[in-house]
Structure formats: structure tokens, C-alpha cells
Amino acid sequence: MSAVKNPNPALIVGKYAALAFYLIFALFPLYWLLKIGLTPDALIYSEGTRLFPSEITFSNFTTVIFQTDFVAYFRNSLVVSLGAAFFTTLFAAGAGYAFSRFVFAGKRIIIALMLVTQMFPLLMIIAPIYKIVAELGLLNSLTSLIVVYTAFNIPFATFLMQSFFDGIPKDLEDAAMMDGCSRFQALCKVVFPLTLPGLGATLGFVFTAAWSELLFALMLISKNDAMTFPVGLLTFVSKFSVDWGQMMAAGVLALIPSCLFFIFIQRYLVQGLTSGAVKG
Amino acid sequence: MEGKPVIDRAQKTVRPGETRARRSLYLQYMVEPFFYLSPAILLIGAVIMIPLIIGISYSFQSIELLKPFASGWIGFENYVDLWSDRKFWIAMENTLFWTFWSITFQFLLGLGLAMLLNTQFFGKKLFQALVFLPWAVPTFLSALTWAWLFNPVIGPLPHWLAALGILSEPYNILGDPELAMWGPITANIWFGVPFFAITLLAALQSIPGELYEAAEVDGATPWQTFTKITLPFLAPMIAITVMLRTIWIANFADLIFVMTGGGPANSTQILSTYIFTTAFRKLDFGYASTIAVALLVILLIYAVILLWLRKKLVKI
Amino acid sequence: MARIELRDVAKRYGSVEVLRNIDLEIQDGEFIVLVGPSGCGKSTLLRMVAGLEPISSGDFLIDGERMNDVRPRDRDIAMVFQSYALYPHMDVARNMGFSMEIRKDPVAERKSKVAQAAETLGLSNLTDRLPKALSGGQRQRVAMGRAIIRDPQAFLFDEPLSNLDAALRVEMRLEIARLHQKLSATMIYVTHDQVEALTLADRIVVLNGGDIQQVGSPLELYERPANKFVAQFIGSPTMNVVPVIGTDTGVTAGNGAAIELPDQPLTAQAKELGVRPEHIDVVDNGTGDLSAVADVVEHLGSDTNIYVNVEGIGSMMVRKHGNIPVNSGEQLGLRIQTENAHLFADDGTALRPVA
Ligand SMILES: Nc1ncnc2c1ncn2[C@@H]1O[C@H](COP(=O)(O)OP(=O)(O)O)[C@@H](O)[C@H]1O
Ligand SMILES: [Mg+2]
Numbered sequence: 024m025s026a027v028k029n030p031n032p033a034l035i036v037g038k039y040a041a042l043a044f045y046l047i048f049a050l051f052p053l054y055w056l057l058k059i060g061l062t063p064d065a066l067i068y069s070e071g072t073r074l075f076p077s078e079i080t081f082s083n084f085t086t087v088i089f090q091t092d093f094v095a096y097f098r099n100s101l102v103v104s105l106g107a108a109f110f111t112t113l114f115a116a117g118a119g120y121a122f123s124r125f126v127f128a129g130k131r132i133i134i135a136l137m138l139v140t141q142m143f144p145l146l147m148i149i150a151p152i153y154k155i156v157a158e159l160g161l162l163n164s165l166t167s168l169i170v171v172y173t174a175f176n177i178p179f180a181t182f183l184m185q186s187f188f189d190g191i192p193k194d195l196e197d198a199a200m201m202d203g204c205s206r207f208q209a210l211c212k213v214v215f216p217l218t219l220p221g222l223g224a225t226l227g228f229v230f231t232a233a234w235s236e237l238l239f240a241l242m243l244i245s246k247n248d249a250m251t252f253p254v255g256l257l258t259f260v261s262k263f264s265v266d267w268g269q270m271m272a273a274g275v276l277a278l279i280p281s282c283l284f285f286i287f288i289q290r291y292l293v294q295g296l297t298s299g300a301v302k303g
Numbered sequence: 304m305e306g307k308p309v310i311d312r313a314q315k316t317v318r319p320g321e322t323r324a325r326r327s328l329y330l331q332y333m334v335e336p337f338f339y340l341s342p343a344i345l346l347i348g349a350v351i352m353i354p355l356i357i358g359i360s361y362s363f364q365s366i367e368l369l370k371p372f373a374s375g376w377i378g379f380e381n382y383v384d385l386w387s388d389r390k391f392w393i394a395m396e397n398t399l400f401w402t403f404w405s406i407t408f409q410f411l412l413g414l415g416l417a418m419l420l421n422t423q424f425f426g427k428k429l430f431q432a433l434v435f436l437p438w439a440v441p442t443f444l445s446a447l448t449w450a451w452l453f454n455p456v457i458g459p460l461p462h463w464l465a466a467l468g469i470l471s472e473p474y475n476i477l478g479d480p481e482l483a484m485w486g487p488i489t490a491n492i493w494f495g496v497p498f499f500a501i502t503l504l505a506a507l508q509s510i511p512g513e514l515y516e517a518a519e520v521d522g523a524t525p526w527q528t529f530t531k532i533t534l535p536f537l538a539p540m541i542a543i544t545v546m547l548r549t550i551w552i553a554n555f556a557d558l559i560f561v562m563t564g565g566g567p568a569n570s571t572q573i574l575s576t577y578i579f580t581t582a583f584r585k586l587d588f589g590y591a592s593t594i595a596v597a598l599l600v601i602l603l604i605y606a607v608i609l610l611w612l613r614k615k616l617v618k619i
Numbered sequence: 620m621a622r623i624e625l626r627d628v629a630k631r632y633g634s635v636e637v638l639r640n641i642d643l644e645i646q647d648g649e650f651i652v653l654v655g656p657s658g659c660g661k662s663t664l665l666r667m668v669a670g671l672e673p674i675s676s677g678d679f680l681i682d683g684e685r686m687n688d689v690r691p692r693d694r695d696i697a698m699v700f701q702s703y704a705l706y707p708h709m710d711v712a713r714n715m716g717f718s719m720e721i722r723k724d725p726v727a728e729r730k731s732k733v734a735q736a737a738e739t740l741g742l743s744n745l746t747d748r749l750p751k752a753l754s755g756g757q758r759q760r761v762a763m764g765r766a767i768i769r770d771p772q773a774f775l776f777d778e779p780l781s782n783l784d785a786a787l788r789v790e791m792r793l794e795i796a797r798l799h800q801k802l803s804a805t806m807i808y809v810t811h812d813q814v815e816a817l818t819l820a821d822r823i824v825v826l827n828g829g830d831i832q833q834v835g836s837p838l839e840l841y842e843r844p845a846n847k848f849v850a851q852f853i854g855s856p857t858m859n860v861v862p863v864i865g866t867d868t869g870v871t872a873g874n875g876a877a878i879e880l881p882d883q884p885l886t887a888q889a890k891e892l893g894v895r896p897e898h899i900d901v902v903d904n905g906t907g908d909l910s911a912v913a914d915v916v917e918h919l920g921s922d923t924n925i926y927v928n929v930e931g932i933g934s935m936m937v938r939k940h941g942n943i944p945v946n947s948g949e950q951l952g953l954r955i956q957t958e959n960a961h962l963f964a965d966d967g968t969a970l971r972p973v974a
Pocket of ligand 1: 632637655656657658659660661662663664
């Protein structure tokens with residue numbers, strides 16, 4: 024199609040200008056984060072608003088890693104995010120599979136309830152959850168965060184998984200069952216390997232969401248040694264409110280896992296959206 | 304059939320119906336889905352549904368952790384207080400402002416990006432990964448980053464805005480009650496454009512290419528193609544995405560909470576941050592739940608209106 | 620070894636009944652073809668036999684034993700799917716040997732059986748390919764290989780050839796016929812293509828709207844269709860059916876032409892007359908039972924198809940063997956081979972001489 028067109032040069036210039044605008048808009052804040060993190064302390068005030076620092080240093084990064092609780096926050100966040108991602112994906116895969124493959128009593132009601140959980144303010148349950156968790160004596164424990172994040176993420180993850188399962192022809196399981204599998208075996212041997220991209224996407228999605236959750240973590244965690252990244256960084260910010268370089272270095276470090284995960288899931292998300300990936 | 308060679312089946316290992324106890328297939332079909340569903344259902348029930356009901360009941364009680372002896376059922380007292388709470392009405396107005404401008408810019412910029420990504424150009428894959436990156440940035444970090452960018456000491460934005468004549472001198476707009484809300488809105492736009500772009504791109508790619516070829520053959524101008532083919536096709540997707548996103552943004556407290564904490568002088572206090580500060584700072588759970596119920600009702604009304612409009616307008 | 624019986628079987632989805640009163644007895648080694656228009660319940664019936672779909676009511680028996688509640692894996696039945704349903708992540712050899720893998724048969728035995736099946740189906744040099752690297756015909760063969768490797772009591776085929784092009788379809792059809800001769804296993808084959816049905820079947824089951832219309836050998840269905848639906852569904856080109864008024868000795872067509880039907884005693888109840896295109900003779904204008912004008916004439920070499928307009932009746936089709944020198948617009952006389960004519964009553968059932 025494009026070969027036939029004879030596009031207007033003004034349009035082309037406009038298009039590339041638009042592309043440049045989006046790129047700069049998306050990346051500039053991240054660049055700035057990195058820049059200040061790399062600027063030596065002495066130069067921050069004199070060169071605070073220069074586009075390029077005249078000198079760079081990694082001292083902010085090493086200080087953050089070795090002389091603060093940063094590593095502990097990182098570890099806590101990793102535990103919580105991986106735990107939540109694992110359990111959410113596991114349970115959502117089950118639920119998504121049931122929605123995709125079975126007709127059963129109450130299906131509509133359950134789907135409707137899951138949709139409702141996507142609509143009301145989750146803040147609404149922040150107070151009751153605080154009280155329940157407090158009564159169970161689970162305040163300041165990572166377990167309570169994992170449980171809460173898992174529950175919150177299940178509805179969306181279920182719909183995501185369902186669409187991945189929907190993309191896998193039902194005939195394949197039927198064939199596997201004719202070949203001698205039980206349904207569960209068919210799920211493990213045939214459906215599961217084909218859903219790996221979907222599982223990956225869901226895992227990454229939940230990980231990213233859990234990695235950045237702030238409000239429930241603030242509410243349920245107050246002890247320093249159980250803090251996750253967002254909470255830790257926030258207290259960090261108020262504690263060291265003058266040390267810009269260290270804060271930004273910590274910010275850059277916090278960014279790394281979720282960006283890695285994003286690059287990892289991006290491929291699968293696109294695959295999932297353009298379904299039919301597994302046909303033939 | 305006679306005369307055909309009959310092969311020896313003596314070596315067969317499986318005889319029909321031999322290996323397994325005969326449970327009713329029907330029973331199995333009824334029970335099996337719940338085997339896969341139950342963990343999800345139990346968890347959602349325990350962690351979301353039950354607290355939701357408790358939360359609604361809180362709004363009819365006085366539950367202040369700082370005043371443990373004054374707790375108990377108080378009927379609609381919280382709601383009466385809410386009605387005359389000036390901060391609530393300010394927060395309501397702010398919520399509208401915040402949600403409307405966030406969604407408008409996110410949508411328009413997202414649509415533009417999706418349409419760009421739906422064309423061909425050099426380095427598209429890399430470009431796509433990079434422009435979608437803000438979506439992966441944890442929200443608290445987006446908030447901190449933008450707060451820093453707006454800080455005149457280490458951020459360039461105040462200087463640029465002053466150079467453009469928008470600000471009289473480079474100062475931090477997050478401290479100015481008139482302008483403070485635009486800080487979190489900017490961060491929100493930055494963070495939310497990729498989401499719209501991704502969903503709209505998926506929708507755009509599902510429009511059959513022949514339609515465009517047909518339009519081209521019929522001599523449609525690009526603008527006509529956009530309004531007559533692209534928009535009508537995207538409309539259902541737009542309606543549903545905008546609705547879900549509006550609800551999500553109205554509930555989205557993180558950015559504001561980190562960037563301004565609702566200040567200065569409540570100028571950026573929206574309902575969801577108000578809920579959070581009431582619960583978290585004042586530990587007044589009864590009143591926090593009351594605000595939450597009010598927000599829920601507003602969102603439900605909004606969703607119903609939008610779904611009704613969608614039914615009227617979209618005939619697909 | 621595998622006599623399959625269905626006794627008053629029905630299938631309901633909620634309150635919708637998609638199959639009812641299915642009574643069918645399939646002899647060991649028989650090749651049964653289920654035909655019918657799309658949506659009539661063929662696949663559903665097949666899947667109930669396979670055990671993939673629970674049976675709502677009635678009994679399903681294999682060799683006299685009730686098997687309603689036996690799971691697919693324990694029925695010893697193999698199935699070839701319309702979509703082939705090859706496992707995309709397994710190579711050809713693993714696809715074919717999957718059932719043995721699941722049953723934990725010895726690896727050596729599995730390998731030799733896979734090699735043997737691949738040999739038979741001409742897939743020997745493709746065994747390490749993934750399905751996506753195969754052509755449609757090759758995928759089809761792999762799907763068949765997966766079924767035959769198990770040496771099951773019965774084979775089920777759900778429109779196995781409908782995704783192939785015409786030439787391949789003919790080739791695979793022959794191959795399935797050969798397979799049946801060689802294995803002499805019971806086969807149930809679903810298709811909506813009547814040519815496949817007529818060429819492959821020992822007996823054909825015609826389904827429509829969830830009911831069995833007729834069961835019989837291909838010739839039986841062609842010569843003695845039980846009703847108008849079967850008459851029009853079986854045979855190509857389609858049988859001409861025209862409204863008539865029954866008289867004592869024959870019928871009167873819409874244009875007043877009387878047609879004598881000495882072989883058909885029940886003519887008085889007839890509401891429609893059915894004649895296959897090959898059972899109408901072209902005679903000189905003015906003679907015969909009906910006079911017609913040739914509309915479109917197709918010369919196929921071996922046959923000539925003549926579409927005619929009959930005054931007061933409408934269009935009909937005539938097919939004659941060989942090359943018939945007829946031109947479009949020409950006036951013709953048509954004579955109906957009365958011994959091959961069919962009469963249908965009000966409700967579409969065929970009226971037959973009492974035998
Ligand atoms: N899971 C289902 N729920 C409800 N109706 C169904 C379901 N599966 C099939 N049907 C209906 O049963 C009828 C028969 O379907 P099917 O056996 O697939 O037809 P065929 O294979 O003859 O084309 C159709 O009308 C179809 O709509
Ligand atoms: Mg079918």
C-alpha cells in the first residue's frame with residue numbers, strides 16, 4: 024500500500040517531529056534521574072539544571088547500596104513481588120482456565136464479581152484490611168502483603184490468562200484426552216507449555232504492579248526491616264531530604280527490576296494481544 | 304466386512320472401561336471447574352469481598368483508633384458530617400479536575416501515539432519499547448521523579464517555564480495552590496499515555512486493511528478515512544477504555560500522595576488521597592469509609608451513564 | 620470387537636436439545652458416515668461417542684457394555700480432528716507417539732511403532748519437524764498417524780478432509796478407504812460432503828436438526844430416500860422437487876400437465892414430485908411429459924447439464940451423459956423416468972409402493 028502513495032513532505036516532517044516529541048517526553052524524566060544520580064555532590068547546585076554534567080561519579084550509587092538499608096528494602100520488595108506474582112499467576116491460571124473451558128453454574132456471577140472488584144476504590148477496604156491484619160497479628164509481615172497483592176491482582180490476571188487460554192484451540196486438549204490424558208494431564212502436558220508466553224506476561228505484570236504498590240505497604244508496614252522499596256524510598260526521601268544525588272541513585276536502582284521485567288514481558292504482551300500465536 | 308484381514312489385538316493393554324472407577328462424567332463436569340476456580344474465589348472473597356462489606360459497615364460506625372472509647376454504631380452521622388465537610392467538597396471538585404484533565408491528555412496523546420505506531424518507520428520496535436517505558440516505572444518513582452523535575456534547585460522545568468514566560472520566575476509550582484494540581488497531572492499523563500497507546504494500537508491493528516484500501520480506491524482523503532473508518536471502529540474500545548481508566552484515575556492516589564500530600568492548603572486533595580490521609584494520618588476509619596462509599600457511589604453513577612451512552616451511540 | 624450402540628441418546632445444552640432419539644447400532648468393522656448440514660449435531664454426536672461431551676440421556680454401549688460414564692482415555696477410541704489438533708510444541712514423532720508416552724509404553728516399542736506408522740503414511744523423513752513446518756496434507760497424515768498408532772477399537776473422524784484442497788481431498792479419501800480395509804476397525808466419519816459419504820460408507824446416517832433422518836447404504840439412500848430432506852441432500856446435482864396435485868393414476872403438475880406414474884400406487888396423497896436430474900430424458904418438442912425452454916447449457920464433456928424453465932413450474936435441471944446438442948433458448952420436451960420418480964406427502968415423507 025505505502026509503495027503506491029506519494030506522501031506529502033510536510034506530513035513526513037510532522038511525523039518525525041511527533042515521534043521525537045514522544046520519545047523525549049517518555050525518556051527525559053528518566054534521563055534526568057540518571058543524570059543527577061551520576062553528578063558529583065559538589066556540582067549538584069552549580070550544575071543542577073545543566074543538561075549534561077561536566078563530571079560523573081558512581082559514588083552516590085555505592086553509598087546507597089553499602090551504607091543504607093537499601094539492600095534490605097530491595098530484598099523485601101523482591102520477596103513480596105515474586106511471591107505475589109507466583110501465587111497470582113498460579114491462581115489466575117486456574118480461574119482463567121475454568122472461565123475459558125467450562126460452562127458451569129454461577130459463572131456469570133463470578134465474572135461479574137471479578138469485574139466489580141476492578142471498579143470500586145480499593146482504598147475502600149484499606150481500613151478493614153488494616154484492622155483484620157492487625158487482629159491477626161500480621162502487621163509488618165511480608166506475608167500479609169503477599170496475600171493482599173495476590174488477591175488484588177487475581178481479577179485482572181484472570182482475564183489476561185483467560186484470553187491466552189482462549190487462544191489455544193480446545194481441540195488440542197480433546198486430542199490429548201483421546202490420547203489418554205486426564206484433563207489435568209492435558210493441561211500440564213499440552214496447554215501449559217503453550218501458555219508459557221501468557222504465564223510470563225501475567226507474572227511480569229503482577230511483579231511490576233506489586234513492585235510499585237505504595238499505599239497498602241505504607242499502611243501495613245511500619246518497621247524499617249520489613250519495608251518494601253516504595254515505602255523505604257519514601258522514608259529515605261524524608262530522612263535525607265537534602266541529598267539529591269543519593270535519592271536519585273536509589274530511584275535509578277529501584278527502576279531496574281521493573282524495567283527488566285517490562286522488557287521481558289513486552290514481547291509476550293504483544294504476542295498475547297495479536298493472539299493466534301499458537302495456531303498451527 | 305467378511306474376508307478383511309483381522310489383526311491380532313491380543314497384545315492390547317487397555318480394555319475399555321477397565322482401568323478407572325466409573326464416576327459420573329456429569330458430576331465430574333459440574334465439579335471440575337470449581338477445582339480450578341476455588342483458590343481465586345476464596346482469596347477474592349476473603350481479602351476483597353468481606354473487607355468491602357465490613358468497610359461499608361464502618362461508614363455507619365465511629366471507629367477512631369485515637370479515641371477507642373467512642374466507637375460504636377452511629378447511623379448516618381458520618382454522612383451528615385460529610386455533607387457539611389468543606390474539605391470533602393473541595394476534594395470532590397479537585398477529583399473532577401484531576402480526572403478530567405488527566406484522562407483527556409492521556410487519551411489524545413495515546414491516540415496520537417497509537418496512530419504513529421500503526422505506520423511504518425525505521426527503528427519502530429526500539430521506539431515502541433522506549434515510549435512504553437514510563438508504564439513500567441513504579442508509580443511512586445514516577446511521582447518522585449516529577450517532583451524532582453519541578454524542583455527549581457535540581458529540576459529544569461521551572462527554568463524552562465520561566466524562560467517561556469509561563470512563570471514569572473523559576474519557582475516550584477507544587478507549592479503554589481493555583482498551579483499545584485498540574486504537577487501530578489503531568490506525571491499522570493506521562494505515566495498513562497502508554498496504556499492508552501497499547502490498547503488503542505491493538506484495536507487499530509484489528510481494523511481490516513481492506514477497509515482502508517477500499518476507502519483509498521473510493522478517493523477518501525486521510526481525514527475522511529480517519530473520521531469515517533478509524534474512529535467508528537475504535538469507538539467501542541475507546542468507550543470501555545476511557546470508562547475503566549476514568550475510574551482507575553479517580554481512585555489513583557499514589558502520585559498526589561507522594562508529590563504534594565494533598566497540599567498546599569488542600570489544593571491537590573482529591574477524594575482518594577483524602578480517604579487515605581483520613582485513615583492513615585488521623586486513623587479515623589469510620590469517616591474514611593464514609594468518603595470511600597461516597598466515591599464508590601459517584602463512580603457507579605458515572606459508569607452507568609457511560610454504559611448507557613455507549614449503548615445509544617455505538618451500534619456495533 | 621467394537622460394536623457400538625446408541626439407545627435413545629439425547630444431548631441438551633441447558634434447555635436446548637441439539638440431539639434427540641438417537642438410536643443407532645454400528646457393527647464391528649463397519650464404516651459409518653454421519654452426514655448433515657452444518658449445525659445439525661454431527662460433531663456433538665461424535666464427541667459423545669468419544670467421551671468428550673457428556674450424554675444427557677440414553678445409553679451408549681460398546682460391545683454390550685454401558686460406557687456413558689467412562690472417560691475418553693478409557694474408551695480405547697481414537698479421533699482425528701477437523702483442525703488436526705496437532706500439538707504445536709511437539710515434533711511429528713512425538714505427536715504420533717504421544718498416546719504411548721502417556722500410557723508409559725516402553726520407549727523402544729514406541730519408537731518402532733512411530734517409525735512404522737510414519738513409513739505407512741509417507742512421513743518418514745519429516746519425523747523431527749514441528750507441525751508448523753508441514754503442509755496441510757502432511758499435517759492431516761500426522762493426525763491420522765496419531766490415531767492408527769494406537770490400534771484402537773474404533774476411529775472417529777470429524778470432517779478430516781475439509782481443510783484440504785480438492786485434489787488432496789480425493790487422495791486422502793482413497794487413503795482412508797485403504798486404511799479401513801487394512802485395519803478393519805470400526806470407523807465413524809463425520810462430513811457434510813455427500814461425495815465423501817457415498818464413496819466411503821458402508822452405511823450412511825443422515826442427520827438434520829438433531830434427528831436421524833435415515834440410516835442406510837449409499838445406494839439405499841440414493842434410490843429410496845425416506846423423505847424429501849434425504850432426497851435433496853443425497854445426490855449431486857440436487858434432485859428436482861416440484862409441487863404437484865396427486866390423482867389416482869399419477870400427478871398433475873402446476874401447468875396442468877398430467878404425468879402418469881404406473882409404478883407408484885400412492886399417488887393420491889402426493890404433494891410433491893421429485894426427480895433426479897439424471898432421471899429426466901430430453902425428447903422432441905411437443906412430446907414427453909413436460910415442455911420446457913433450455914435456459915443455460917453446460918457442456919462438461921462427459922455430461923451435459925441443462926437448466927430448463929418449465930412453464931407453470933419454474934426451473935429444473937436435467938443432466939445427461941455425453942454431449943447433448945442443445946442450445947440455450949431451444950424448446951424441449953422432457954420425459955420423466957417414472958420408475959425413478961419420488962413422491963412426497965404433505966410432511967415430506969416419501970410415498971413408496973408397499974413392498
Ligand atoms: N457448547 C455448546 N453450547 C450450546 N450449544 C452448542 C454447544 N456446542 C454445540 N452447540 C449447538 O449444537 C448444535 C450442533 O453442533 P455441532 O454438533 O457442532 O454441529 P455440526 O458438527 O453438525 O456442524 C449447533 O446448533 C450448536 O449451536
Ligand atoms: Mg462439526
